[in-house]
Amino acid sequence: MVIFDNDGVLVDSEPISNKMLAAYLTEVGHPTSYEESLRDYMGGAMHRVHDLVLERTGQRLPDDFDEVFHERVFAAFKRDLEPMAGAMDVLEKLTAEGVPFCLASSGSHERIRVGHRKTGLDKWFDDGRIFSSQDVGRGKPAPDLFLHAAESMGVAPDKCVVVEDSPLGVQAALAAGMDVCGFTAMTPAERLRDATRLFSELRALPDLLA
CATH class of the missing domain: 3.40.50.1000 (HAD superfamily/HAD-like)
Known part of the structure; x- marks a missing residue:
């Protein structure tokens, strides 16, 4: 199988979602390039984003981070995927x-x-x-x-x-x-x-x- x-x-x-993830992380105070997003998060679930940000900065992402990110990504998928x-x-x-x-x-x-x-x-x-x-x-x-x-x-x-x-x-x-x-x-x-x-x-x- x-x-x-x-x-x-x-x-x-991957290009769509990682560009949007890098931009949104940067927007909420965790500067991230597209290349860094690919390196660190490509292939992982959303909890990996939260875990790495917390590990590296000691700060938690906003409570609605996943919801906002998915709204943006889904809208882009419907246009461009x-x-x-x-x-x-x-x-x-x-x-x-x-x-x-x-x-x-x-x-x-x-x-x-x-x-x-x-x-x-x-x-x-x-x-x-x-x-x-x-x-x-x-x-x-x-x-x-x-x-x-x-x-x-x-x-x-x-x-x-x-x-x-x-x-x-x-x-x-x-x-x-x-x-x-x-x-x-x-x-x-x-x-x-x-x-x-x-x-x-x-x-x-x-x-x-x-």
């Missing part, structure tokens, strides 16, 4: 070949659904094949989310291949005892060096899995 990450793998959301190049082709080919797949994302269920409706990916993912960090106690880099997805789908961890574009996601997949294909379209290969294998174009994935 193939377990896809969502942001940066199926939907081209696109599927990753090749995503539709890959999902169609896996379906035709009878390869089971699901999605395991650090994003909330609402974030996933907003993006999928805008991009047309909702055609491929019903509720039974979408898993979010909301469903488990700990998000990536803990293995909980991937293990939860595998168990829910009735597949042993060692029969799963994860497709990830973040170091946190690669760590989580390996900790779950799964092979992981590191997607380097946006993330430097060096940062994903622990992945089982690396690839840079989504359309190459089916051949890589074979």
Whole structure:
């Protein structure tokens, strides 16, 4: 079974969300560049943002930080979000070949659904094949989310291949005892060096899995 990450793998959301996260952190008094947001938060759940800011500054983010951030991001997704190049082709080919797949994302269920409706990916993912960090106690880099997805789908961890574009996601997949294909379209290969294998174009994935 193939377990896809969502942001940066199926939907081209990382540039949008990280630019907005960097701007909003800066706005509330924690200057952050786009590059720093990618480095520190890409692939992680929102609690990671809160944890790192508290650890580094001793200050807590505003109580409504998540709510305001998600309102801004969802509005941007509805305007600008696109599927990753090749995503539709890959999902169609896996379906035709009878390869089971699901999605395991650090994003909330609402974030996933907003993006999928805008991009047309909702055609491929019903509720039974979408898993979010909301469903488990700990998000990536803990293995909980991937293990939860595998168990829910009735597949042993060692029969799963994860497709990830973040170091946190690669760590989580390996900790779950799964092979992981590191997607380097946006993330430097060096940062994903622990992945089982690396690839840079989504359309190459089916051949890589074979």
